[in-house]
Amino acid sequence: MSIKVFFQNSVRRNILFSTILFIIFLRILSIPYISSKYTYHEGDISREDIASIKYVLYIDHEKTQFKINERKKTIHPIFVYQKDAIKKSRNRLYGFLDFYYDEFKSKKSIKQISNKINKRYNVWISANSLRILSKGYSKNYIKTHMNFLTSLFKDIVYLNVSKQKFKNLTEDYFILFKDQEERRIKPAAVKKLVYFSVDNIKIRKLLLRRYRNRNTQFKEMLMELVSKLAVPNVVYDIERSQLREEVLIEKIEPVMHSLKKGQIVVRKGDRITKQQLMMLKAINKNMEHTSYSDILGLGFLILVFSVLIIYHSQRYYGGFIKNAGSAYLIVLLLFFNTIFAAFVFGFLFKHFPDLKEIPLGIFVPISISSMCIALIINERTAFFFTIFFSFVVLIITKTDYLSFGLLVGSGFVSVYAASRSKKSIDLWKGGFYAFLFSFFCLIIHSALYKTSFSQVIYGTIGGFVNGNLSAVITIGLIPFFESITGIPTRFKLLELADTNSPLLREMLIEAPGTYSHSILVGNLAETAAENIGANALLTRVGSYYHDIGKIEKSEYFAENQQGNGNKHDDIKPSISKSILISHIKRGLEIGKKSGLPDVVLDFIPEHHGTSLIKYFYKQALDIHGTQVNKEDFRYPGPKPQSKETAIVMLADSVEAVSRVLKNPTPQRIETVVTEMIRNRFLDGDLNESPLTLRDLTIIAASFVKILIAIHHVRVEYPDDEHIKNSEKALKQTKKEKKK
Numbered sequence: 001m002s003i004k005v006f007f008q009n010s011v012r013r014n015i016l017f018s019t020i021l022f023i024i025f026l027r028i029l030s031i032p033y034i035s036s037k038y039t040y041h042e043g044d045i046s047r048e049d050i051a052s053i054k055y056v057l058y059i060d061h062e063k064t065q066f067k068i069n070e071r072k073k074t075i076h077p078i079f080v081y082q083k084d085a086i087k088k089s090r091n092r093l094y095g096f097l098d099f100y101y102d103e104f105k106s107k108k109s110i111k112q113i114s115n116k117i118n119k120r121y122n123v124w125i126s127a128n129s130l131r132i133l134s135k136g137y138s139k140n141y142i143k144t145h146m147n148f149l150t151s152l153f154k155d156i157v158y159l160n161v162s163k164q165k166f167k168n169l170t171e172d173y174f175i176l177f178k179d180q181e182e183r184r185i186k187p188a189a190v191k192k193l194v195y196f197s198v199d200n201i202k203i204r205k206l207l208l209r210r211y212r213n214r215n216t217q218f219k220e221m222l223m224e225l226v227s228k229l230a231v232p233n234v235v236y237d238i239e240r241s242q243l244r245e246e247v248l249i250e251k252i253e254p255v256m257h258s259l260k261k262g263q264i265v266v267r268k269g270d271r272i273t274k275q276q277l278m279m280l281k282a283i284n285k286n287m288e289h290t291s292y293s294d295i296l297g298l299g300f301l302i303l304v305f306s307v308l309i310i311y312h313s314q315r316y317y318g319g320f321i322k323n324a325g326s327a328y329l330i331v332l333l334l335f336f337n338t339i340f341a342a343f344v345f346g347f348l349f350k351h352f353p354d355l356k357e358i359p360l361g362i363f364v365p366i367s368i369s370s371m372c373i374a375l376i377i378n379e380r381t382a383f384f385f386t387i388f389f390s391f392v393v394l395i396i397t398k399t400d401y402l403s404f405g406l407l408v409g410s411g412f413v414s415v416y417a418a419s420r421s422k423k424s425i426d427l428w429k430g431g432f433y434a435f436l437f438s439f440f441c442l443i444i445h446s447a448l449y450k451t452s453f454s455q456v457i458y459g460t461i462g463g464f465v466n467g468n469l470s471a472v473i474t475i476g477l478i479p480f481f482e483s484i485t486g487i488p489t490r491f492k493l494l495e496l497a498d499t500n501s502p503l504l505r506e507m508l509i510e511a512p513g514t515y516s517h518s519i520l521v522g523n524l525a526e527t528a529a530e531n532i533g534a535n536a537l538l539t540r541v542g543s544y545y546h547d548i549g550k551i552e553k554s555e556y557f558a559e560n561q562q563g564n565g566n567k568h569d570d571i572k573p574s575i576s577k578s579i580l581i582s583h584i585k586r587g588l589e590i591g592k593k594s595g596l597p598d599v600v601l602d603f604i605p606e607h608h609g610t611s612l613i614k615y616f617y618k619q620a621l622d623i624h625g626t627q628v629n630k631e632d633f634r635y636p637g638p639k640p641q642s643k644e645t646a647i648v649m650l651a652d653s654v655e656a657v658s659r660v661l662k663n664p665t666p667q668r669i670e671t672v673v674t675e676m677i678r679n680r681f682l683d684g685d686l687n688e689s690p691l692t693l694r695d696l697t698i699i700a701a702s703f704v705k706i707l708i709a710i711h712h713v714r715v716e717y718p719d720d721e722h723i724k725n726s727e728k729a730l731k732q733t734k735k736e737k738k739k
Helices: 003-008 010-029 031-035 061-073 085-105 110-121 127-133 139-155 163-169 200-210 216-229 238-250 274-316 324-351 353-357 366-376 379-397 401-419 424-449 453-485 490-496 502-510 512-532 536-545 573-593 614-627 643-659 666-682 693-710 720-738
Strands: 056-059 078-081 174-178 181-185 234-236 256-259 264-266
Touching (some): 056 274, 061 238, 061 274, 078 238, 085 110, 085 127, 085 216, 110 127, 127 216, 139 216, 256 274, 264 274, 324 366, 324 379, 366 379, 366 401, 366 424, 366 453, 379 401, 401 424, 401 453, 424 453, 490 536, 502 512, 502 536, 512 536, 512 643, 536 643, 573 614, 643 693
Antiparallel strands (some): 056 256, 078 234, 174 181
């Protein structure tokens, strides 16, 4: 399967994307473990009290190495006896003689011959010895003497190591491997022990004993040739010796020490000793080994908790993740809180250990996430994720439950303040309330744990800075989050709800009837949305803009005709239907051009759904009969997908019907509203919205209450002539009484 085909499947894309996010999240979780290692050196002054966070078993490398060195002293080198050493020595000496005499016959100089010998045998033979060889001694004569001398090596232990190296290898005895047996041999017990290269003194003694009557130069020549060209008969076996050493060292048990959980390793202000540094390294290594399993466990714990929250929301509350934008927002804020908590736990507390006595929640800006979610999604979702993010911080930092309560409480008061803000500048209240709550918790913490006055001051400053910076950062982040999520905040909606906005002013001028209709629909829909717990402000804004497509060709819509005749009387029903439907498409174009958010644009097509244009469908039936396709006279949809768009659909229909209602008594208004909502429900227009039957009952009651107030019966006010007649009658009555 190609990569292109793989990514064409949306499920696979989502799985891959989620996997990447989860891996990134696990990497973020590892920050506290990586940054919390102790980086002291021997002689440094400790900045904090350091205790082992768990039971740690570690190796004392120094004592273990001492133990190994002691064992090495008892490990003796292995030498191997070479049976063919004498044969090899003779062959080497004979070869040398053959080479020398061949070169000598070629009439080369002694110096040239010496250089060639060095190159071939890697030894330097003195010029004096070479001259003696050239004085008429036959090759066979010299070979006879060499044969005799090499036979003496049968009784000599000739080692291939120098005397100094042999002493370094062993102190008391060495092991000789001969005839498939190992023998322990003490050097002192070996009388004829010769080291490489051959010990000249011992060779000289042998020669003097054997060649007493020979001249000195001849003896020196023989001694030099044998000492430099003879092959050792006892060879140091490096591989076998190292193997024996490794086997024996492996059997050595390392020297172990342990640290109990909570055991103090270093006190603040102490100078780090070599032993303490070893314990700190053991703690760091233990963190390294356990961090991967801890991180993976934390990651899956948070994942399971996230799934449960989302399922609970989707199952019982209709879900708070309405689109991909809100999901991205929550993921970004989750990453932000995780990184910040990891920073505080792994860096701030490490370099400023005095702050550890202060509740961690004071330094984590949970209010930023709480206010952002409250403003962009809704208040209920903000409460949900304030608890969730606080829980994530708790399990990452392994802090106390007072910090958890502090995070939840400061987040809640921030949500409360943000949800009731009218302007972005009002968000400072959320930050200030968060500071007040954290200060209250700090006082409680100080009373419980007897923290110092300076730590209370640090905590107060930290809480104040955290609260105010949270408000400032939130104000700066809101436009960014609006752009990536496509979800308008309360401030953006309030801006759009201003009836002096350019688009609504244009509607007022070009389509005053539609403008009046939209304002009234907004009043109806907003009250109903508020009563059922939907987004009332969004509903009002959606109502204002749901018919902006009628700005063009406004005269073709009944509310704008103002008694000037119906333009549809002169055109075919199919054309009239197309004009009505076109206001949906044109409304979306105008809305996008004006920069309306997607959630506001949704009201334009969804407030009609796929409902039937009954008036012109009936006209077409009257003209063309059964040849008319009913589906051609339906709006393109989609049907309402949210409570807010469904409420506007109902309000739009109810308001239109109430305009033509004759004698609008409360009973008739209630009947019409109930019937209209019932028809919409039975026609399936609300099938895709999350409205419940209980919601519909509340919505109907809200509509009835407002419409009765609008269409209340007014008393008939008397005109001036009636008043004058009443005054004349009153004067006439007074005159008659006087008489």
